[in-house]
Amino acid sequence: MDKIKIGHHNYAVLLNAKSLEYEGDIARGLCLPETKEILVSEKITNEGMQKEILMHEIVHGIFHEASVEQNEEHVERISKVMHGFLQDNINALSKMYSNK
């Protein structure tokens, strides 16, 4: 299972999670700070959509680890920009941030 580190914590990432529910609704993804898990529903088969939802849940994790109040609209807006930002800059960032 892949791990993503947010703040000081490793979050386990599961991209084919079964029957995700949140407050009685079917969820496409979940960030669970208590158990340090990020889940994306197995129902999301489109790779681009999977990444967008993953980034959305990562931003929830970032808000949590930064002790910033969760706001769904802010999380959604930031995650959309982050998704495009990573797609456009992943190679340059990987070079800049890799341990040499």
Ligand SMILES: [Zn+2]
């Ligand atoms: Zn959300």
